[in-house]
Structure formats: structure tokens, C-alpha cells
Amino acid sequence: MKRPARQLYYDDLHEHLGYVLRRAQLAGFEAFRQATHGVDISPARYTAMVIVHANPGLTQSALGAALGTARSGAMTMVDWLEDRGLAERRNRPEDARSWGLFLTPRGETQLRDLKRRVRANDARFAGRLAPSELATLRKLLDKLSG
Amino acid sequence: MKRPARQLYYDDLHEHLGYVLRRAQLAGFEAFRQATHGVDISPARYTAMVIVHANPGLTQSALGAALGTARSGAMTMVDWLEDRGLAERRNRPEDARSWGLFLTPRGETQLRDLKRRVRANDARFAGRLAPSELATLRKLLDKLSG
DNA sequence: TATTGTTATACTCTATAACTATA
DNA sequence: TATAGTTATAGAGTATAACAATA
Numbered sequence: 426m427k428r429p430a431r432q433l434y435y436d437d438l439h440e441h442l443g444y445v446l447r448r449a450q451l452a453g454f455e456a457f458r459q460a461t462h463g464v465d466i467s468p469a470r471y472t473a474m475v476i477v478h479a480n481p482g483l484t485q486s487a488l489g490a491a492l493g494t495a496r497s498g499a500m501t502m503v504d505w506l507e508d509r510g511l512a513e514r515r516n517r518p519e520d521a522r523s524w525g526l527f528l529t530p531r532g533e534t535q536l537r538d539l540k541r542r543v544r545a546n547d548a549r550f551a552g553r554l555a556p557s558e559l560a561t562l563r564k565l566l567d568k569l570s571g
Numbered sequence: 572m573k574r575p576a577r578q579l580y581y582d583d584l585h586e587h588l589g590y591v592l593r594r595a596q597l598a599g600f601e602a603f604r605q606a607t608h609g610v611d612i613s614p615a616r617y618t619a620m621v622i623v624h625a626n627p628g629l630t631q632s633a634l635g636a637a638l639g640t641a642r643s644g645a646m647t648m649v650d651w652l653e654d655r656g657l658a659e660r661r662n663r664p665e666d667a668r669s670w671g672l673f674l675t676p677r678g679e680t681q682l683r684d685l686k687r688r689v690r691a692n693d694a695r696f697a698g699r700l701a702p703s704e705l706a707t708l709r710k711l712l713d714k715l716s717g
Numbered sequence: 718t719a720t721t722g723t724t725a726t727a728c729t730c731t732a733t734a735a736c737t738a739t740a
Numbered sequence: 741t742a743t744a745g746t747t748a749t750a751g752a753g754t755a756t757a758a759c760a761a762t763a
Contacts (some may be wrong), residue, residue: 434625443599453589479580532705566595
């Protein structure tokens, strides 16, 4: 038989907004993981697919800036997407230094499926709150991030 | 002269609670970084110090569980704290397999200083919201994480 | 000169698995 | 047998710096 774990104290950690945000964000990652179970994807890569889809032809640098990573990080990201046939680099006539990024038909299809799943699970995750609470939360978080 | 960056579209990312949480959490990390400028610390290590301080004598496994990491991660964490003279491992008479963790006097002093800084900066960061908004936000985030 | 993509490299964080000593 | 700590190892993720091609 297992001894009951000793009671742990957290001092005033729950007063720290950063700590509370971090915990909520980890719960969000976990919800995403469940929503995308069985698909080889991550929050960052999902974000990348959404952004490429919404901005067809954008450059790697622009993608990196949108994701908040260095150019080399965007490079790795696009390699990953291209290796799986989800996105492709095309020549840009107006600037031979850079590529234009596009989702492939397969990438579009997968993104549609992922969006459906993520939306449904987001609703389930957010379902811990009443609709009015959720609207308030989104507003307050945006205000905090701005 | 630099060309103006092309307008970027984010589709419905801002509808996704996980995405909004992630952005807010990154803003929180940045606030922490500013608050602790010049001190060699991180949010996770700060959390570890707070928990050791609040639970003197706890084991590494208990610390790992509190931090949400594997035992080997707690090991690395405690090594880091011990190397800098901030915490120490003491023998536990009641169980020779495990250590009891304690902050050193130096650790206590540094934690006091850090707490002051983090609290002040937390107030500044949270200051983007009205006090009533902040209370609402904390409540909603806790509800979401629970 | 400046920018884009690329490559090499390194550092942090974290997870797994195997080992040891104690229980 | 189960658990705590330890160690080795590997995999993400990310940052910096240097280089070639192009602007």
C-alpha cells in the first residue's frame, strides 16, 4: 500500500499571473494533443500551415517572423512540411533570393481536417467555461498580449 | 529604403483558445525575463525555489512531480541549484534512498529578492488590466487549468 | 551594402531506459 | 518487489554565426 503523498504547498505561486498563464497554456497544449491524436503535427506546425494557407506565396522570412522564430527555424519548419508533401517552395520571379510558400493539395486537405478537429476540441476545452466567460477570457488575454 | 512588409493574415487563429493562451504566456515569460534581468534564473527554476522554500525537506521526486517533470529532470534542477549554492541535499534518517531538499541561507536571500522583483513586475505586467479584470482573469484561467 | 536562404553548430529542456542502493 | 536517485543517451526546439546568391 502506498503512503499518501505529503501535502505540498505552493506559497503564492497562484498569485503570479505568469505562473497561472503557464499552467493554462500547458492545459491548452494537452487539449491540442488530444485533438490531433494520430496525426504528426504540433501547435507550431499547425500555426505554420494556417499562416501559409492564409498567405499563399509568402517567404520563409515572413513565416519565421509570424512564428516568432529565426530564419533557420523557418527553414527547418518548411523542410518538415515539404518532406511530408504538405507544403512546397516555388520560385518567385520578382526576387530570386527567396521562395514563395504554398500548401500542396494534400496540405490543404490535411489542414481542413485538422481545423475541424482543433475547433471541435477547442470548444470542448473551452467548454469548462460559460460562453460569456470565454468571450471575457479571450478579450482579457488579448489585452495582456498586446 | 525598406519595402513595407506585406500584410499578413492569421485566419481564425485568434479564435483558438490555445493560440491566445500561448501568446499571453509568452508575454508572461518576457515580463519575467525583464523582472529578473541580470540574475541567472528561469521561470521553472524560480518555481522550484519557491516550492523548496515552502516545503523544506521534500524529496526530489516530490519536486519533480510538483514541476511536472521526470525524476531525471528534478535531478538536473537540483544539481543546478546546488552548484550555485542556492539549495542543498540533506540525508533523511527515515529513508536512506532519498534526499531532503532545503534552500541555503544564500538561496533564501536570493529568493526573497527575486520574489520582490517578480511581484513588482507581475503588477506592472498585470497593470495592463484593471484590478477587477485581473481577478476575473485569474479565476477563469484557474477554472480552465483545473 | 543589405537581404534570403542555407548550413553548421551549440545550448536548453525534456523523456526514456538501465543501473544501484535502499525499502 | 517497488521506489529514489543517478547516469547515459537521444530527441525536440531554438539561437547564432558564417557563407553564397541575389538585390
